[in-house]
Amino acid sequence: MNSTASSTAPASETGRNAEHKKVRKDNTETRIARMGHSMLWVDNISVSFDGFKAINNLNLVLEPGELRCIIGPNGAGKTTMMDIITGKTRPDSGYVYMDGARVELTSLSEPQIARLGIGRKFQRPTVFEQLTTFENLELACKGPRNVFKVLGATLNGEQRDRIDSVLKTIGLGELRELRSGLLSHGQKQWLEIGMLLVQDPKVMLIDEPVAGMTPVEIERTTELLLSLAGARTVVVVEHDMEFVRKLAVNRIVTVLHEGSILAEGTMDEVQSNTEVIRVYLGSADH
Numbered sequence: 001m002n003s004t005a006s007s008t009a010p011a012s013e014t015g016r017n018a019e020h021k022k023v024r025k026d027n028t029e030t031r032i033a034r035m036g037h038s039m040l041w042v043d044n045i046s047v048s049f050d051g052f053k054a055i056n057n058l059n060l061v062l063e064p065g066e067l068r069c070i071i072g073p074n075g076a077g078k079t080t081m082m083d084i085i086t087g088k089t090r091p092d093s094g095y096v097y098m099d100g101a102r103v104e105l106t107s108l109s110e111p112q113i114a115r116l117g118i119g120r121k122f123q124r125p126t127v128f129e130q131l132t133t134f135e136n137l138e139l140a141c142k143g144p145r146n147v148f149k150v151l152g153a154t155l156n157g158e159q160r161d162r163i164d165s166v167l168k169t170i171g172l173g174e175l176r177e178l179r180s181g182l183l184s185h186g187q188k189q190w191l192e193i194g195m196l197l198v199q200d201p202k203v204m205l206i207d208e209p210v211a212g213m214t215p216v217e218i219e220r221t222t223e224l225l226l227s228l229a230g231a232r233t234v235v236v237v238e239h240d241m242e243f244v245r246k247l248a249v250n251r252i253v254t255v256l257h258e259g260s261i262l263a264e265g266t267m268d269e270v271q272s273n274t275e276v277i278r279v280y281l282g283s284a285d286h
Contacts, residue, residue: 039064039233040118040203041101045084045094046259054080055091056259062203067229069248070237071270072256073280078237081256082205086120087113099202117202123211125188129181133172133191136180137163140195162198170194170224186217190224203233210243222246241271241281255280 042060046053055077062068072078083089085096087110096105098116105113127136141159155163167173170190175183180191189209196204209225210218218240225247228234238244244253245267253270255263257280263273270276 037064037100038062038097039066039099040085040235041097042081042085043095043097045081045091045096047080047084047089047091054259055084058094058256058260060254060261062233062235064202064233065230067225067234067236067247067251068254069244069251070235070254070256071239071241071244071280072262075258076256077259078256079207080259082120082207082235082237085113085205086110086118114199117200118205119196119199119201119203120205121189121192121196121207121209123208125185125192127180127183127188127191127195129179131180132177133167133180133183134163134176136191137166137194137198141198162200166194166197169197169227171220184217186213186221189213189217189221193224197228201232203235204228205235205237207237208239209236210238210240218243 038061040060040062042058045055045058047055058077058081060081070078070081080089084091085105087105087108091106094106097103098105098118103116105116105118108116128139131139138155138159141155141163164173167176170193172183172187172190172194175187180188183191193204193206193209206225210221213221222243225234225236236244236247238247248267250266252264253267254261255270255273255276257275262279263270263276265273271281
């Protein structure tokens, strides 16, 4: 009996090992297939500053047309992640791939990455306040050249149509001739989003778009960002949980903590996650 038991145990163990290998192989193949269809793939990125690990083996996959909200406490690595994606910061290790993993970004400059179709909007609007709403969009449409030369040049029909379309999208068509310094805070945020849109980006990275907005402006911004998803990949970094809840209906929310992903899932799943509550949502500020 003992000899029978000892002879069957290795066979059983071999079967389990074979099954585990099959599962790992299937997971790897699924992961590779997913990366091949991704718009943006952050692959095992790490970066340290003076011994502090700002990003720690971060992996993130964004699909074409996806709207992804990224939340997390201060110092979680959200800004550094965007710096790496846009080429402002070089990682110590890892890669960032774009467009089905056909382009690797970490070896490229900021202008090169921007030309590939990655646009970034910072938290504070940086519009040219002495120029009109239309002129700001005109400047963005024609690219980073001397402002006076750009404004003195003639728009072609395609560029004018694009600006008109963007003005309608951001809801500032009736304010096209208004000096942008006279716009409200929320309107300036929409104008800056428009300045990205006229460049027709494939990926938009948007940092805390509703900070300082009125409730009406927040509602309009929610509608605007939802309208952009599908045609392009939109990443929204935000602290306002009510805004994220409205934006992330039936969408994935990613929680960063200490430079890596703490949790991912629907907003309900994330808000009920005990670790997320402990390190982020349970704090006095949230």
